[in-house]
Amino acid sequence: xxxxxxxxxxxxxxxxxxxxxxxxxxxxxxxxxxxxxxxxxxxxxxxxxxxxxxxxxxxxxxxxxxxxxxxxxxxxxxxxxxxxxxxxxxxxxxxxxxxxxxxxxxxxxxxxxxxxxxxxxxxxxxxxxxxxxxxxxxxxxxxxxxxxxxxxxxxxxxxxxxxxxxxxxxxxxxxxxxxxxxxxxxxxxxxxx
Numbered sequence: 001x002x003x004x005x006x007x008x009x010x011x012x013x014x015x016x017x018x019x020x021x022x023x024x025x026x027x028x029x030x031x032x033x034x035x036x037x038x039x040x041x042x043x044x045x046x047x048x049x050x051x052x053x054x055x056x057x058x059x060x061x062x063x064x065x066x067x068x069x070x071x072x073x074x075x076x077x078x079x080x081x082x083x084x085x086x087x088x089x090x091x092x093x094x095x096x097x098x099x100x101x102x103x104x105x106x107x108x109x110x111x112x113x114x115x116x117x118x119x120x121x122x123x124x125x126x127x128x129x130x131x132x133x134x135x136x137x138x139x140x141x142x143x144x145x146x147x148x149x150x151x152x153x154x155x156x157x158x159x160x161x162x163x164x165x166x167x168x169x170x171x172x173x174x175x176x177x178x179x180x181x182x183x184x185x186x187x188x189x190x191x192x193x
Contacts, residue, residue, distance in 0.1 A: 002026040003124075006057035006067035008038060009093070011152040012181075016068065018172065019182045023189065033061060046070060046083060046121035047133050054125040062127050070120035070180060072154045074102070074142055076109045085154065095153055099146065102157065106142060114142040118158060120180040122188045132191050136183025138162065151175060 003024045005016055013029050020027060030037065039056045041049040046069040053067035071085025081088040081102065089097035106114065117139045125131040139161060146156035148168025155175070156168030162178045163170055176182045 001064060002028065003064045003066055004028045004030065004033060004057055004061050006030070006039070006053040006065045012068060015172070015176065015179075015181060016066070016185070019176055019185050028063070030057070035060060041069065041083070041086075043069075044083060046119055047123065047135065049083060050121040050123035050133065051125070051131055054123040055131060058125040058127060064124060064126050066122065066124045068120055068122050068181060068184065070118065070184075072102075072116055072118055072142075072158065074106070074114075074116040076113050076115075077105060080105075099154060099157055102142070102154065103145070106144075111141065111144075114144075116140055116142045116158065118154075118180040120184040122181075122184040124188060124192060132188065134184050134187035134191055136180045136185070136187055138178055138180045138183065 001024055005013055007013060008030060017027055039053045043049045043052055049069035050067045054065045058065040071082055073079050073082050086093050089101040117137050120136045121133060123131055123133045141159045143157050143159050143166060146168060147166035148156050150169060151167045156166060158167045160167060160178060163174055167175050
């Protein structure tokens with residue numbers, strides 16, 4: 001089966017392709033298909049946004065489409081930035097400004113109250129209209145400053161208690177072994193077998 005990944009985020013493309021491996025015959029990006037579409041994320045849940053993206057790209061391509069919506073949920077901020085993670089500081093996908101704003105909003109919060117998690121919702125939509133969804137979560141602690149230059153998004157601020165290091169210093173294979181995105185994909189693949 002061929003599949004198209006419903007994202008323009010180059011980092012997500014690399015990560016999702018690595019996690020999926022050779023499960024699908026061909027994994028296309030939007031740019032592979034010369035599609036320049038940014039589906040507006042208007043839902044108030046990760047799952048809702050993933051469905052919006054996957055269903056729209058499925059309609060455009062008439063191909064099975066897989067989409068992810070993910071973000072960081074910080075307990076001390078009542079779940080923010082949540083579904084607004086990519087545009088937390090205003091512009092979409094400005095990792096530096098998003099990290100800066102999150103750090104500013106967490107000034108003075110003690111370590112024991114800096115609990116957070118990465119959440120990923122995956123949606124796969126088929127040309128016949130069927131959609132299947134799944135979520136993946138990894139718990140952690142929000143650091144007081146960036147640690148590492150690897151990864152993307154909030155990775156340098158997220159300390160994984162499982163890996164005992166930040167996602168900013170973890171190798172891609174270490175991160176993919178425990179990440180919210182890999183767990184969501186695994187859960188989704190179990191549902192669609």
